[in-house]
Amino acid sequence: MSPHASFSTNQHPFQGVPPAPTPTPLPQFREFRRPLSDNELYDYCFYFSHPFGLTRASCRSYFLPSRAEGLNDVLLHLDVRSPASLITPDRLAIVWAITRLRHTLIASRIILPPGQYDKAYFSYIPPSNPTHALNEAKLTFSVYRDRTIDQHIESFMNDKRPHLSWDQLSSYAFIPPSHPVDASSSKVEDFTLIFCAKHCIGDGISMHHVMAEFLATLGGLDGTTGAHRTMAQLTELLDHEWSRRWASQTVLGFEPVTSPTEARMPSANSRLQAAAHKVEFLKNQETFIGGHTIPRARAATFKNVSPDITYDRRQTAAIVAKCKARGVTVSNTLFVLCNFAWTRTIRARALLGDRSFAPETLPVMMYTAVNLRPYSSNERVALPGSYFFLSLTYFNVVLPSFLPSASSLASTFWHRSRSVRAQQKKYLKSPMLIGRTQTMNLERGARSRVWAKEDDDILAGVSTTPSPPAVAVAPKPDPTLTPAAPAAASAPPWSLPPPPTMALVGLTLLGDLDDIYPAAAYPDFEFGRIASFTRKTKGKMLLLAHTFRGKFFIQLGWDVNGFREGLVEEFWARILNGVDEFLLDQDPVLARL
Known part of the structure; x- marks a missing residue:
């Protein structure tokens, strides 16, 4: 177990007494298992693989870092102003125990049995009673009195040893005020709550929903009394959540381990339909062409940074109103902001004599996640169910890289924003969306199993035969890599080389989080900054954005050791300049002063 996610003497909130040892489960509570789905296994193995025709030699390092280096572990943190009596270590621990009962993947x-790459499975052993549930929860709950949230984020993203492991898929922590706090006081204090999870068990949306549910349990009003829940009422709720699942000698019809997205979506009715889905999927992938990527630098280690900026309510209202007037969303414009920022960056570099970048005749491709929950059904899921599971696919946006004259920049910006909206609508409204997703998952799962064996053979010093180039399957490209060239002997002399399929950057766009965190659910909580961070490996980059409580938040995370010095910083500065120029009608230079 990671030392960062367990109690230590200086962290322990319970008078320095270690948690009680975990009792042995009663005999009726056997281990429940569920195989990892193809999508989960791929995320567990190769979250940043390239989709189009790689040679296996290009990708030998992806599986092992995900297991050993915590690749793509996610941290979600929220600053909360609250009466001190509502946020105490005891209350947090018991609500965390309730959360773990409700969402068993957590x-x-x-x-992963050695060498059995198609046998990876989730293992869940229910707690034998509510006290056992609380004691288990305390083992993954921490109080950090000696660090700030920035220090904790730095540790989470860059420590050589990851905070989470495959034996511990999640953790919860909080940072209290630096001064002594009377836990019985109604005085308002500042707290930071931290929820961490492996990406293969949940995505950003599901993590926010868990955090929102956690807060509603912690600080919401009891339906009977109309007051905040007391410790006694929280204990009763823990008893209830355990009893409704495990008080009987047998499982009462619900899923002990949450089912994957694939089980919630229709699959092909026949082999013919599956073949048709695959053909359509591959043809659709041919439309995703991208020739631009940010050049990488070779480095032995990674160092993640994630600068961000928050626009105030007045600025955010102006941004939203302007986008609405032009028939687009703020999320649509972020692709174009990246598009313009990159072209301006390479033009500025060209003026300094650096002409090593792709030409403007090639388009720019970017990718974003698609939440599959609106397209899946819970009809096959017995209650009480859980919404915490990985439910993502990916979609690519392609835009021209050239820029027009200065006089028509604004009109081009909004035209391309509408193009983004049209591309997304076409992809998401397609009747083939589910077929594409299921086909992609099958291909990704098959590929991940083969590559996992090759990587483990290399680690063990065993000779292995490299697998053949993979089929185009995953619309989440690794921009450090280029497509494998076809064998010269098999290519007709008149054929053209395949088009480039590199992505510039990935975007995680969560929209308005107020829909997930309704203010009425937490009458005495005042929320401040909310942000998420991923533990990225060498040469990775991700832009994140959302609105929350009337404020627009944008963040760019990248590995500073993995890119040419200063290049991503220029790109990031020009994204922010674009917000000023196109969304706020401000002079970018003056706006940054």
Whole structure:
């Protein structure tokens, strides 16, 4: 277990007494297992693989870092102003225990039998009673009195040893005020709450929903009394959540381990339909062409940074109103902001004599995640169910890289924003969306199993035969890599080389989080900054954005060791300048002063 996610003497909130040892589960509570789905296994193995025709030699390092280096572990933190009596270590621990009962993937482990790459499974052993549930929860709950949130984020993203492991898929922590706090006081204090999870068990949306549910349990009003829940009422709720699932000698019809997205979506009715889905999927992938990527630098280690900026309510209202007037969303414009920022960056570099970048005749491709929950059904899921599971696919946006004259920049900006909206609508409204997703998942799962064996053979010093180039399957490209060239002997002399399929950057766009965190659910909580961070490996980059409580938040995370010095910083500065120029009608230079 990671030392960062467990109690230590200086962190322990319970008078320095270690948690009680975990009791042995009663005999009726056997281990429940569920195989990792193809999508989960791929995320567990190769979250940043390239989709189009790679040679296996290009990708030998992806599986092992995900297991050993915490690749793509996610941290979500929220600053809360609250009466001190509502946020105490005891209350937090018991609500965390309730959360682990409701969402069993959070409390599970991943087991991969040696060499059996299609046998990876989630393992969940229910607690034998409510006290056992609380004691288990305390083992993954921490109080950090000796660090700030920035120090904790730095540790989470860059420590050589990851905070999470495949034996511990999640953790919860909080940072209290630096001064002594009377836990019985109604005085308002500042707290920071931190929820961490492996990406293969949940995505950003599901993590926010868990955080929102956690806060509603912690600080919401009891439906009977109309007051905040007391410790006694929280204990009763823990008893209730355990009893409705495990008080009987047998499982009462619900899923002990949450089912994957694939089980919630229709699959092909026949082999013919599956073949048709695959053909359509591959033809659709041919439309995703991208020739631009940010050049990488070779480095032995990674160092993640994630600068961000928050626009105030007045600025955010102006941004939203302007986008609405032009028939687009703020999320649509972010692709174009990246598009313009990159072209301006390479033009500025060209003026300094650096002409090593791709020409403006090639388009720019960017990718973003698609939440599959609106397209899946819970009809096959017995209650009480859980919404915490990975439910993502990916979609690519392609835009021209050239820029027009200065006089028509604004009109081009909004035209391309509408193009983004049209591309997304076409992809998401397609009747083939589910077929594409299921086909992609099957291909990704098959590929991940083959590559996992090759990587483990290399680690063991065993000779292995490299697998053949993979089929185009995953619309989440690795921009450090280029497509494998076809064998010269098999290519007709008149054929053209395949088009480039590199992505410039990935975007995680969560929209308005107020829909997830309704203010009425937490009458005495005042929320401040909310942000998420991923533990990225060498040469990775991700832009994140959302609005929350009337404020627009944008963040760019990248590995500073993995890119040419200063290049991503220029790109980031020009994204922010674009917000000023196109969304706020401000002079970018004056706006930054």
